[in-house]
Amino acid sequence: MDWLDIPTLAFVAQFASIVSLAVFVYLWRNNPQVRAFAWLAACSLSMCLGIFLILGLRFLPVTFCILSGNICLMYGGVMLAHGTRLLYLRPVNLLYWLTPLPMLCFTGYFTLITPDVSARVVIYSATAVLLTGYFAYELRRPLHPAGSNARIVLLTVASIDIAINLLRVWLTLVHPQHQGLLTSVGSNATALAFLNALLYLSLLPLGFMMLNDERLQLHLQHQADHDDLTQLLSRRAFMEQAEQTISHALQRKHSATLAIIDLDWFKQINDGYGHLAGDYVLALFARTLLRETRGSPVLLGRIGGEEFAVLWPGLTAKEASIHLYRLQNSLKSSPMEWDGIPISLTFSSGLAELNDNQQKFDTLYRHADAQLYLAKENGRDCLSGV
Numbered sequence: 001m002d003w004l005d006i007p008t009l010a011f012v013a014q015f016a017s018i019v020s021l022a023v024f025v026y027l028w029r030n031n032p033q034v035r036a037f038a039w040l041a042a043c044s045l046s047m048c049l050g051i052f053l054i055l056g057l058r059f060l061p062v063t064f065c066i067l068s069g070n071i072c073l074m075y076g077g078v079m080l081a082h083g084t085r086l087l088y089l090r091p092v093n094l095l096y097w098l099t100p101l102p103m104l105c106f107t108g109y110f111t112l113i114t115p116d117v118s119a120r121v122v123i124y125s126a127t128a129v130l131l132t133g134y135f136a137y138e139l140r141r142p143l144h145p146a147g148s149n150a151r152i153v154l155l156t157v158a159s160i161d162i163a164i165n166l167l168r169v170w171l172t173l174v175h176p177q178h179q180g181l182l183t184s185v186g187s188n189a190t191a192l193a194f195l196n197a198l199l200y201l202s203l204l205p206l207g208f209m210m211l212n213d214e215r216l217q218l219h220l221q222h223q224a225d226h227d228d229l230t231q232l233l234s235r236r237a238f239m240e241q242a243e244q245t246i247s248h249a250l251q252r253k254h255s256a257t258l259a260i261i262d263l264d265w266f267k268q269i270n271d272g273y274g275h276l277a278g279d280y281v282l283a284l285f286a287r288t289l290l291r292e293t294r295g296s297p298v299l300l301g302r303i304g305g306e307e308f309a310v311l312w313p314g315l316t317a318k319e320a321s322i323h324l325y326r327l328q329n330s331l332k333s334s335p336m337e338w339d340g341i342p343i344s345l346t347f348s349s350g351l352a353e354l355n356d357n358q359q360k361f362d363t364l365y366r367h368a369d370a371q372l373y374l375a376k377e378n379g380r381d382c383l384s385g386v
């Protein structure tokens, strides 16, 4: 079969390793360590296959050039995927690492298959400039405090990398070599490829340092934003996030509903069964609240001792009340137990909906609070403001 030659096999192997990597990373996307190792494993795999297939042809200078070029592209990909995740403290957007894949495949194809040596060098150098430029562009976003030194290092490396690759493109265009598939390119261009690969390799320890740093930051941030007992948002975090959610809803002209929930006669639970029982009831109530509000985007917080807040972006008060009635029914149909003794628990809630008079979180909150007061006045175990 004519088409099944060594370079095609090399390209297919490289492509397959990238696809399997994509699947692997996607399946394990919640584990940053796995993502990093998956990238490295895929890099090593494609390097090994490349070495195996190309060394067989005994054209060392070109092997050297292709390997270093691919190393630089792969590590560019690693930094692109992990650099953004590490630096901006937000989950990896699939597009971040899918974007460079076609570029990497395209480059893989041209580095291994096209018969024009100069074209190969120009194409993969230009791709490297694109990747690095994209990565440097991503660095414009604010970093978490521990990342600012890393940002300087990364920007410096990215600038050097872009300069090296532009130089390679220029050198190759000035001294083009239109020869066979595996013929040596100019030694200057090869040396620059090696330099580039070294540059990216030096970034690896930095990448791992940042990975650990990010995990620590995320852990601390989670602790600061969540209430220990219920694992819901703390009052401060809820207020901050609710304000943002409200301004987004206003921009998009969506509705939003805030409910403040207060457990009824909670002091009696503490007095009757002890503080530990009170804690248990609070934690269990939070879990039930989570369960009964699942299915729609929602912000949940514990904003006081036995006071909770729920913000539903996109829902009217009537729609939001359906969740609260469900919660009420759930508490009644399966009462909590402490030491085998059933504890009946009810709550009162005040709701406020975003409308022409209530355009700010503050007013929404005050209105919901006033409604809660009415609910308590009306004998508790009811909703007000629907």
Ligand SMILES: Nc1nc2c(ncn2[C@@H]2O[C@H](COP(=O)(O)OP(=O)(O)OP(=O)(O)O)[C@@H](O)[C@H]2O)c(=O)[nH]1
Residues within 6 Å of the ligand: 229, 262, 263, 264, 265, 266, 267, 268, 270, 274, 275, 276, 277, 278, 279, 282, 304, 305, 306, 376, 380
């Ligand atoms: N166990 C426990 N109790 C808490 C916690 N935070 C606040 N409390 C108690 O919650 C009780 C709230 O009592 P009150 O404000 O009188 O309210 P209530 O008894 O629920 O009465 P109403 O709200 O009027 O229905 C107080 O006894 C607080 O000590 C907590 O984290 N754990």
